[in-house]
Amino acid sequence: MSAQVYLLEEAEGFSKDLLGGKGFGLVAMRKAGLPVPPAFVITTEACRRYLRTGEVPGLWEEVRAKMAALEGLTGKRFGLGEGNNPPLLVSVRSGAPVSMPGMMDTILNLGLSLQGVAALSRATGNPRFAWDSFRRLLAMYGEVVLGERAEVFEGMLSALKERKGARSDADLTAEDLEELAHAYLAHLEARGTPFPMDPWAQLEGAVLAVFRSWNNPRARVYRRIYGIPEDLGTAVVVQAMVFGNLGEDSGTGVGFTRNPATGEKGLYGEYLRNAQGEDVVAGIRTPEPLDRLKDYAPELYGELLRVAERLEGHFRDMQDFEFTVEKGRLFLLQTRSGKRTAQAAVRIAVEMAEEGLITREEAILRVEANALPGLLRPAVDRERAPRPLLKGLPASPGAAFGHAAFSNEGVERLSAQGLPAILVRPETTPEDITGMYLAKGILTARGGLTSHAAVVARGLGVPAVVGAEALRVFPEEGRAVAEGVEVREGDLLTLDGSTGEVYLGAVPLVEAAGEAYLHKLLAWAEPYRRLGVRANADTPEDARRARELGAEGIGLCRTEHMFFHEERLPWVRRLILAATPEEEDEALQALFRFQKEDFKGILKAMDGLPVTVRLLDPPLHEFLPPLEELRQKAEAGDEEARRLLERAEALREVNPMLGFRGVRLLLLRPGIFRMQLKALLEAAKELKEEGLNPRPEVMVPLVADPKEVERAKALAEELFREYGPIPFGTMVETPRAALLAAEIAPLVDFFSFGTNDLTQMAFGLSRDDAGKFLPRYVEEGLLPFDPTERLDEKGVGRLLRLAVEEGRRANPALKLGLCGEHGGEAGSVRFVADLLDYTSASPFRVLTARLAAAQAGLSSLQPV
Ligand code: PEP
Ligand code: MG
Numbered sequence: 001m002s003a004q005v006y007l008l009e010e011a012e013g014f015s016k017d018l019l020g021g022k023g024f025g026l027v028a029m030r031k032a033g034l035p036v037p038p039a040f041v042i043t044t045e046a047c048r049r050y051l052r053t054g055e056v057p058g059l060w061e062e063v064r065a066k067m068a069a070l071e072g073l074t075g076k077r078f079g080l081g082e083g084n085n086p087p088l089l090v091s092v093r094s095g096a097p098v099s100m101p102g103m104m105d106t107i108l109n110l111g112l113s114l115q116g117v118a119a120l121s122r123a124t125g126n127p128r129f130a131w132d133s134f135r136r137l138l139a140m141y142g143e144v145v146l147g148e149r150a151e152v153f154e155g156m157l158s159a160l161k162e163r164k165g166a167r168s169d170a171d172l173t174a175e176d177l178e179e180l181a182h183a184y185l186a187h188l189e190a191r192g193t194p195f196p197m198d199p200w201a202q203l204e205g206a207v208l209a210v211f212r213s214w215n216n217p218r219a220r221v222y223r224r225i226y227g228i229p230e231d232l233g234t235a236v237v238v239q240a241m242v243f244g245n246l247g248e249d250s251g252t253g254v255g256f257t258r259n260p261a262t263g264e265k266g267l268y269g270e271y272l273r274n275a276q277g278e279d280v281v282a283g284i285r286t287p288e289p290l291d292r293l294k295d296y297a298p299e300l301y302g303e304l305l306r307v308a309e310r311l312e313g314h315f316r317d318m319q320d321f322e323f324t325v326e327k328g329r330l331f332l333l334q335t336r337s338g339k340r341t342a343q344a345a346v347r348i349a350v351e352m353a354e355e356g357l358i359t360r361e362e363a364i365l366r367v368e369a370n371a372l373p374g375l376l377r378p379a380v381d382r383e384r385a386p387r388p389l390l391k392g393l394p395a396s397p398g399a400a401f402g403h404a405a406f407s408n409e410g411v412e413r414l415s416a417q418g419l420p421a422i423l424v425r426p427e428t429t430p431e432d433i434t435g436m437y438l439a440k441g442i443l444t445a446r447g448g449l450t451s452h453a454a455v456v457a458r459g460l461g462v463p464a465v466v467g468a469e470a471l472r473v474f475p476e477e478g479r480a481v482a483e484g485v486e487v488r489e490g491d492l493l494t495l496d497g498s499t500g501e502v503y504l505g506a507v508p509l510v511e512a513a514g515e516a517y518l519h520k521l522l523a524w525a526e527p528y529r530r531l532g533v534r535a536n537a538d539t540p541e542d543a544r545r546a547r548e549l550g551a552e553g554i555g556l557c558r559t560e561h562m563f564f565h566e567e568r569l570p571w572v573r574r575l576i577l578a579a580t581p582e583e584e585d586e587a588l589q590a591l592f593r594f595q596k597e598d599f600k601g602i603l604k605a606m607d608g609l610p611v612t613v614r615l616l617d618p619p620l621h622e623f624l625p626p627l628e629e630l631r632q633k634a635e636a637g638d639e640e641a642r643r644l645l646e647r648a649e650a651l652r653e654v655n656p657m658l659g660f661r662g663v664r665l666l667l668l669r670p671g672i673f674r675m676q677l678k679a680l681l682e683a684a685k686e687l688k689e690e691g692l693n694p695r696p697e698v699m700v701p702l703v704a705d706p707k708e709v710e711r712a713k714a715l716a717e718e719l720f721r722e723y724g725p726i727p728f729g730t731m732v733e734t735p736r737a738a739l740l741a742a743e744i745a746p747l748v749d750f751f752s753f754g755t756n757d758l759t760q761m762a763f764g765l766s767r768d769d770a771g772k773f774l775p776r777y778v779e780e781g782l783l784p785f786d787p788t789e790r791l792d793e794k795g796v797g798r799l800l801r802l803a804v805e806e807g808r809r810a811n812p813a814l815k816l817g818l819c820g821e822h823g824g825e826a827g828s829v830r831f832v833a834d835l836l837d838y839t840s841a842s843p844f845r846v847l848t849a850r851l852a853a854a855q856a857g858l859s860s861l862q863p864v
Contacts, residue, residue, distance in 0.1 A: 020235030079199030081119025263347030392468030555840020662702025755820030
């Protein structure tokens with residue numbers, strides 16, 4: 001039987017898989033010359049054997065031998081004091097190869113017994129400390145090994161405090177704690193799970209409990225969600241206890257080698273004098289900033305600075321470490337890569353590369369590309385924020401506060417007074433565009449990440465939280481209710497579209513910072529990017545913003561957004577109502593003039609770069625007022641409303657997303673097709689005459705059959721004969737179009753994958769309603785992530801791959817792009833990086849797309 005237990009000094013060079021994360025970190029720290037209390041690690045292999053067979057032959061003999069070594073190293077005896085020497089106590093901790101909340105974590109003070117308490121009390125001259133240590137052990141052991149609920153012990157502690165009139169634990173005396181320990185012992189005895197006084201029995205019980213915690217239901221769920229293999233097992237770390245609660249020259253703290261909020265280099269953290277680690281977590285006393293040590297313990301501070309530098313030198317990343325000072329001596333208990341904000345992540349990566357600690361390539365790979373949009377926008381200052389009122393989906397990043405408004409008119413009223421407004425709606429429809437445009441933030445109760453509100457908000461660059469299911473909105477009554485709190489028109493709200501949190505009142509915001517670091521990182525990343533990055537934009541402002549952020553053209557210009565402007569809607573409605581060709585013509589003429597100006601603005605903003613204009617996509621009734629409103633007006637005698645109502649009823653669809661829209665509408669109302677394409681061609685012609693270099697492309701949405709494409713192309717060619725041709729393409733956003741790619745490809749110059757619709761149709765779910773259940777699906781582990789947010793590689797990705805392969809084979813010159821919302825999501829971008837020519841993202845996600853594409857390029861060069 002090979003060895004399965006190792007002292008830290010014996011485990012150098014062993015893998016994290018064998019030692020677990022904690023053990024691995026301790027071995028590395030010790031090797032780097034850092035002060036670590038003596039410890040041994042029981043390997044994951046022993047755990048796996050135990051879980052397989054229910055036993056581990058030879059384990060306890062090995063454990064005893066290593067414990068004897070710990071006794072030698074510390075000069076103390078396990079569980080028993082000798083003379084004035086305190087007993088050796090240990091902590092027992094689980095440590096899987098990947099960090100995994102849900103498993104057993106820690107038992108402290110293990111080895112203590114009634115006999116040991118007496119010895120500890122004698123040796124330290126501090127009976128209160130001894131009994132305090134013992135009652136903590138009893139509660140932890142009682143919970144983790146003997147299976148009693150933590151609340152039972154907490155309840156007994158609270159009852160005692162009440163009886164003694166103690167406000168906090170610190171007010172309890174040695175006698176009080178002794179009484180509590182005896183009460184715990186009696187309770188455990190009475191429930192048939194007596195506490196073992198024998199230190200060796202305690203140790204065996206604790207080790208087996210750690211092994212078994214691998215199969216906790218919580219741990220299993222966690223593994224399933226994160227795709228962690230079931231058969232890794234966990235290691236167990238047994239380490240000599242050091243005490244931070246032995247007096248004023250002792251203490252415990254947490255340090256970060258750089259500021260985790262800003263990334264600034266320098267020691268950062270907190271320290272609590274005369275305390276054990278748990279006290280910090282329990283918030284019993286407020287720790288002080290580490291800086292304070294400079295004044296009263298400058299040597300310790302200096303030592304911590306050196307420790308921080310060594311840790312970074314060794315682990316080559318920002319570290320979050322735990323330490324204890326026992327009677328002036330510093331010990332490190334744990335270290336790991338520290339969690340950090342997006343802003344800190346960028347700054348740390350860039351500065352570490354500049355310091356030569358990591359390479360530039362590593363710096364590029366270390367930053368989470370999806371976090372970038374939040375960097376350019378203000379965020380809620382989490383340190384000063386109260387508890388949020390609500391949480392919804394983070395639909396459009398950035399934070400904003402303003403007065404609640406429940407309608408376009410409400411937003412307009414506030415804006416006219418120079419006040420910021422937050423538009424609050426059950427969900428948004430195209431009707432709400434004015435309010436959405438003027439509002440500083442958008443909040444909806446319904447809808448998912450690709451709902452109308454989310455898509456439009458991202459396009460406009462307005463922070464938005466959607467699908468806040470706990471919110472009930474009553475626009476007619478000018479109020480909303482959430483968690484029993486009523487929000488009235490004019491009440492202040494703050495929302496953070498990067499986190500989905502919504503607060504009552506105006507919460508302090510922090511400005512975007514650190515752009516210089518971000519631009520440096522992107523400049524390093526650029527040479528590794530092969531995939532083109534364009535933007536989804538339908539206004540000149542958006543186009544300009546996207547270009548500033550590095551977009552190389554527009555991959556999707558949704559022309560319908562232009563129809564919703566106030567001065568145009570009446571013409572769109574006249575188009576819908578037209579009873580004669582003359583009436584239709586007049587409406588189309590008016591719209592033509594608007595569209596031509598729109599296109600000129602956008603083509604100008606993107607001069608020299610390709611601009612893909614998609615012809616009208618939504619069904620016509622989207623441009624009509626809600627039926628209810630029309631009905632009321634018609635009943636009140638409004639003649640126009642009566643005619644609109646008639647049309648609206650005729651056009652009404654049960655499922656408009658699958659109805660008379662896209663290419664179907666364009667082919668059966670070819671006047672609209674001709675008007676839009678002509679406006680585009682004419683706009684380009686005029687710009688060319690001004691000496692510019694417009695590069696328009698035209699695209700038809702929602703095709704499902706090659707015949708549709710043939711017919712659309714024939715219509716386009718009528719105009720190409722007059723103006724000269726431009727690239728002609730189709731969206732691939734129905735499963736059938738993907739399946740028939742080989743027949744469609746020869747007819748077009750490009751495909752653009754509309755992964756919003758493609759996901760909706762592949763899954764058979766509605767993008768507007770899925771917000772109701774998809775988050776729960778993900779929580780329950782039924783889906784690994786929300787497929788409307790991140791591309792589902794298995795299903796939707798398969799359709800995409802098939803269309804790419806067969807399309808390219810049938811037309812080698814075919815250009816391939818993606819323009820669904822996934823085009824700005826890092827994981828999805830990495831998936832398509834080798835498949836497509838370009839991706840197209842909302843302006844604020846252009847940075848994410850650029851970085852993710854570079855990361856993909858880099859990973860294919862060198863395995864990470
Ligand atoms: C799509 O379906 O992915 C797409 C880009 O079009 P829209 O979101 O406008 O339907
Ligand atoms: Mg679509």
